[in-house]
Amino acid sequence: MTAIPQERRVVTAIPGPKSQELQARRTATVAGGVGSVLPVFTARAGGGIIEDVDGNRLIDFGSGIAVTSVGASAEAVVRRASAQLADFTHTCFMVTPYEGYVEVCEALAELTPGDHAKKSALFNSGAEAVENAVKVARSYTGRQAVVVFDHGYHGRTNLTMALTAKNMPYKHGFGPFAPEVYRVPVAYGYRWPTGAENAGAEASAQAIDMISKQVGAENVAAIIIEPVLGEGGFIEPAKGFLPAIAEFARENGIVFVADEIQSGFCRTGQWFACEDEGVVPDLITTAKGIAGGLPLAAVTGRAEIMDAVHSGGLGGTYGGNPVACAGALGSIETMKELDLNAKARRIEEVMKGRLATMQEKYPAIGDIRGRGAMIAIELVKDPATKEPDAAAAGALAKACHAEGLLVLTCGTYGNVLRFLPPLVIGEDLLNEGLDILEQAFAGV
Missing domain, CATH: 3.90.1150.10 (Aspartate Aminotransferase, domain 1)
Structure with a gap:
């Protein structure tokens, strides 16, 4: 090389x-x-x-x-992925498993926020991770509604298009979209009518009020947010907003999902962006930076939530491909080594x-x-x-x-x-x- x-x-x-x-x-x-x-x-x-x-x-x-x-x-990504390529490219983890998948899940348990017991499932893309986080949350809570935010972006599959706020180019002409998705305001400081200093408190109060009145907290399976909104314009929700939403979710038995697909893996100067205000999500979705350019994604979360799905309910032919897993281990090695x-x-x-x-x-x-x-x-x-x-x-x-x-x-x-x-x-x-x-x- x-x-x-x-x-x-x-x-x-x-x-x-x-x-x-x-x-x-x-x-x-x-x-x-x-x-x-x-x-x-x-x-x-x-x-x-x-x-x-x-x-x-x-x-x-x-x-x-x-x-x-x-x-x-990156040297470690190339080295590890090349070695794996020479051994085998695929068996399908759902047919005969392999250590690389387990190692990635162990690394995710170590690196993601919170010291609770965690488990992961691996997929191919960010959209797949978000979609599976919704499946897990619905399975765990027995509820259907999903709450997302203005300016949010979550992917290009049918469900994740429904979760995404922007029409062009992501949604235009592709409907009808998945039901039971509800959108509420986010604390966009620069454009908040009463000023950035009020955005955190006011936007969280508005969002919680809308969820309570229009959806009913007891009907909500998951609240999904990017701790820094990517496609929507790199919007950092004003301070206080994320902790307030996470607390509301906790009080109402709602699964709080941090979509860290763009913001995760050292991108914001922390392993994950939600660490900035000490927010510990129930589930966290990762992709993009995880594997040094190889297609890999994950849902990581509280063991009891992840285990709520019946055996065989999560998976996919390529999910957690062995070469991509090797790339992820090389990527994480590089992140630690080079700080x-x-x-x-x-x-x-x-x-x-x-x-x-x-x-x-x-x-x-x-x-x-x-x-x-x-x-x-x-x-x-x-x-x-x-x-x-x-x-x-x-x-x-x-x-x-x-x-x-x-x-x-x-x-x-x-x-x-x-x-x-x-x-x-x-x-x-x-x-x-x-x-x-x-x-x-x-x-x-």
């Missing part, structure tokens, strides 16, 4: 001629509904760099949407410092938020009215891409630039990426 030079290099237009050639082949055979942020075709990637087929090297501020936290070719929580906190320090300086110059930056290496800026037409500026987000992303910096947008209003660098990115690359962003602001 040759290490990729950790330096940006732009030698052609982006996308270059070879990427454009591949794009033409793609257009002929790949379904149009599958989009791409930037049609540069990857040749190799590692550290903080993505190298394309034309020899351009892009600084990676996306991590494949928070997946390659340890880098896209990637500390790395994430340092990324936050550098990014927030630089972004605050930019905000002084460019009032279009309405809000800087997030934790660890999960940072975002919300762009507005006017700081006074906070009118969302999706066009500015798009233009800035495009300008960054042209200079060899991969950034992603998000947000319910499409006006948020989100930054998800690999946690192993070098500080020089991080600063160079921020230089490019600053130049993009000057140009746009």
Whole structure:
């Protein structure tokens, strides 16, 4: 495995001629509904760099949407997955089990919040994990209703589309959706009518009131929330909100589910984002950062809740694939060895410092938020009215891409630039990426 030079290099237009050639082949055979942020075709990637087929090297501020936290070719992930590949690729854990699956469940029991007895089930994707968390909660409580929040994103399957707040592009034209899903307000500090300082208390009171009146707490199987809302715009619920909702769930026998698919595994500078306010979920869903880029997801929770499902009620042919499990063990090894929580906190320090300086110059930056290496800026037409500026987000992303910096947008209003660098990115690359962003602001 040759290490990729950790330096940006732009030698052609982006996308270059070879990427454009591949794009033409793609257009002929790949379904149009599958989009791409930037049609540069990857040749190799590692550290903080993505190298394309034309020899351009892009600084990676996306991590494949928070997946390659340890880098896209981390030594321990490659080593362990390769060794497993040589032994066997698959037996199906439901047919003849293997140790790797058990080891991942042991690691999850150790790393997830709370010191209660825990058990896990492994799946392929974040949406599958969320869907199975709902199955477990319904089985355990004997109830049906599921409560989710404004700006939340939980996946693209039928049930998780119902749980997701945003229509385009996730839900549009795909209904009817699963029933018994109820949406309540979240403490979005920047846009809370009476100010961020009141958002935690007021939003939790509103949400609890709506659940009690419109659904009935005794009918609710699960309350599901992302401790930092990802696709909705990297919204950190205002302080006090999560503990209040978790407490309400506890008092009413409702399973409290933390969807840590984007925010988990050192991304926010802690193993899991819900640790920030000491919230201990009943169930926690993980995927993305868990396995260094291999498809793996998990539901981990209180042993008595996880064991409520009848034998054979949880599973799937590929769930907890042995190669993906090996990748996860390599990923966790890397996170511990390199102390990637500390790395994430340092990324936050550098990014927030630089972004605050930019905000002084460019009032279009309405809000800087997030934790660890999960940072975002919300762009507005006017700081006074906070009118969302999706066009500015798009233009800035495009300008960054042209200079060899991969950034992603998000947000319910499409006006948020989100930054998800690999946690192993070098500080020089991080600063160079921020230089490019600053130049993009000057140009746009």
